[in-house]
Amino acid sequence: MTALVIGTYQLAWRAVRETIRQPGVEVGNLFIPLFFFFVTVGAISNIAAPAFGIENYEAFQLPVAITQGVAGAAAISGVAIVKDIESGYFDKLLLTPMPRLAIVLGRLIADGIRCMAFTSIIVAVLSVFTAGMAAGPLGYVVVIALAGLFGVAYSGIGVTIGLRTGNAQAAQAGFLIFFPLLFLSPAFAPKEFFDPWMEFLASINPVTYLLEGMRTLALDGWEWDNLAGALASVFGLGVVTAGLALWALRTRTA
Amino acid sequence: MTAARDAAIGAEGLVRDFPAVRAVDGIDLAVERGQVFGFLGANGSGKTTTIRMLTTLLRPTAGRGYVDGLDVQREASEVRRRIGVALQEAGLDDLQTGRELLALQGRLHGVRRGEIAARVDELLAIVDLEDAADRRIGTYSGGMQRRLDLASALVHRPGIVFLDEPTTGLDPISRDAVWRYVEQLNRDEGVTFFLTTQYLEEADRLADEVAIIDAGRIVAQGSPADLKATIGADVVTIHVDADDGAGIARALLRIEELDGLEEVRTLDDAIVVYITDGSRAIARLVTVVQESGLDVREVTLAQPTLDDVFLRATGRHLEVDAEAPSPGAGEEEAR
Ligand SMILES: Nc1ncnc2c1ncn2[C@@H]1O[C@H](COP(=O)(O)OP(=O)(O)OP(=O)(O)O)[C@@H](O)[C@H]1O
Numbered sequence A: 001m002t003a004l005v006i007g008t009y010q011l012a013w014r015a016v017r018e019t020i021r022q023p024g025v026e027v028g029n030l031f032i033p034l035f036f037f038f039v040t041v042g043a044i045s046n047i048a049a050p051a052f053g054i055e056n057y058e059a060f061q062l063p064v065a066i067t068q069g070v071a072g073a074a075a076i077s078g079v080a081i082v083k084d085i086e087s088g089y090f091d092k093l094l095l096t097p098m099p100r101l102a103i104v105l106g107r108l109i110a111d112g113i114r115c116m117a118f119t120s121i122i123v124a125v126l127s128v129f130t131a132g133m134a135a136g137p138l139g140y141v142v143v144i145a146l147a148g149l150f151g152v153a154y155s156g157i158g159v160t161i162g163l164r165t166g167n168a169q170a171a172q173a174g175f176l177i178f179f180p181l182l183f184l185s186p187a188f189a190p191k192e193f194f195d196p197w198m199e200f201l202a203s204i205n206p207v208t209y210l211l212e213g214m215r216t217l218a219l220d221g222w223e224w225d226n227l228a229g230a231l232a233s234v235f236g237l238g239v240v241t242a243g244l245a246l247w248a249l250r251t252r253t254a
Numbered sequence B: 001m002t003a004a005r006d007a008a009i010g011a012e013g014l015v016r017d018f019p020a021v022r023a024v025d026g027i028d029l030a031v032e033r034g035q036v037f038g039f040l041g042a043n044g045s046g047k048t049t050t051i052r053m054l055t056t057l058l059r060p061t062a063g064r065g066y067v068d069g070l071d072v073q074r075e076a077s078e079v080r081r082r083i084g085v086a087l088q089e090a091g092l093d094d095l096q097t098g099r100e101l102l103a104l105q106g107r108l109h110g111v112r113r114g115e116i117a118a119r120v121d122e123l124l125a126i127v128d129l130e131d132a133a134d135r136r137i138g139t140y141s142g143g144m145q146r147r148l149d150l151a152s153a154l155v156h157r158p159g160i161v162f163l164d165e166p167t168t169g170l171d172p173i174s175r176d177a178v179w180r181y182v183e184q185l186n187r188d189e190g191v192t193f194f195l196t197t198q199y200l201e202e203a204d205r206l207a208d209e210v211a212i213i214d215a216g217r218i219v220a221q222g223s224p225a226d227l228k229a230t231i232g233a234d235v236v237t238i239h240v241d242a243d244d245g246a247g248i249a250r251a252l253l254r255i256e257e258l259d260g261l262e263e264v265r266t267l268d269d270a271i272v273v274y275i276t277d278g279s280r281a282i283a284r285l286v287t288v289v290q291e292s293g294l295d296v297r298e299v300t301l302a303q304p305t306l307d308d309v310f311l312r313a314t315g316r317h318l319e320v321d322a323e324a325p326s327p328g329a330g331e332e333e334a335r
């Protein structure tokens, strides 16, 4: 048990340090969500009030920018694992007596930390353009924490692909899975305005509940139902992706 | 020979198949504690595959491997605790510094936090990387990376160390340093080494026991002296005109009638004669060859070497991959 804790902590710290040492990698991940934020707000905010009854469309879009940024940042782990496999460093880790679980846990936890730092930057930049956070300063904290959890859950996808394929491009493509999830969620308008088939798809999409949870914090304040929904969907996603990642680890190291 | 189970490192009928090839084809071995065991073989002979199985990285298709009496499959994590491994490709992380990598490796091996710094300093001094210790590994030359990799295999003071071609691609000075370090650890701390090599000289100098592996099988095994003694003769090599096949055939027939002959074979433009008391036989041999109508270009007389052992066991010389030196071999400056 202590070996697992030490191993996870050490490898998570190594992964965080890795990010600090190549800050350039994150710039693109920052640029894409900000770009989408501004073009979406620019195109839709003027009609948001008459059409959907949303006065503060910037706050409505903030969670979209965050989840998009997090999905990009969390794809890095899969690529990093492939790099370790290619360099042989992965073998060096396998040759230590630490539980192999630590290799995956270290990455996932580092992604949580990375995504929280990343979200803080997005929130800081966009708070200049939004009317702020209805839930107050603590709302920011909860939004950032949710983003971190989503980062952990989402990074399981890239890690799984990286471990299974050993291919960096494939692991990078883990990010692309996010786009269908995003477009099948109420990213641009509340889902009450959707066609029934679309509303159904959105209602089984975990990203929907994450967006809605963050949104109520930004627009309305503390609504425990929505927060619980966000937490549960992120947690459910995390259980699935972490399970896949561990399965991929086992098949690679068997 | 000790039973595989009681040995420091043992194998019983170890086999590994890959889709297109049987890389390891039934290997039995028993390395005694405190021994330096040399695994000598050409490219693709199965050295790395054997090491990967014995170090728990690869599952054998059949057979068993043992380290310190532990089954490498069933007691893998205990095996990992006891061994140090430097694989053929130094598996390093460009973004860490040498010092960070050693410390991390030590922590993952369970070295206590309070002891790590001193141990890392000690190792950095041994492999002569103190000046580069706080630079990122991405800036190290190939030789520096190899030395760091070697140090990382030793950070937890393992009693059994596997080295896969530890000196391939090193310049002569670094190679000599590695040799001396292996000798010192073996002598002073009783560390058992299993090392693979393509270099006869390396096996000869370091190994107490050598196994020659060819196409996944051990084809000869013993101490270098015993192996050479099996040749039981001196080696006279006579270079002639290779185009004259008939002349060579005539010469071979007559050589086979000479007293003290152990074996004769041809190799490229040479007739290789294993014969007792070679210095006396040499005059007769030259005469016989000339009388067969061949032009003698060069004659050498030698004591048997491991190369002769290798040649006899496999029918080939051990040819080292000439373009093998790893990136940056020999240069000490940053890439
Ligand atoms: N992962 C693999 N998949 C398929 N074939 C493999 C794999 N690893 C090794 N082989 C094959 O198994 C054989 C033995 O390879 P191995 O790497 O063990 O040789 P080696 O003695 O270490 O060679 P070298 O001196 O070049 O390192 C070779 O034919 C090689 O092509």
Ligand SMILES: [Mg+2]
Pocket: B047, B048, B049, B088, B164
């Ligand atoms: Mg090899």
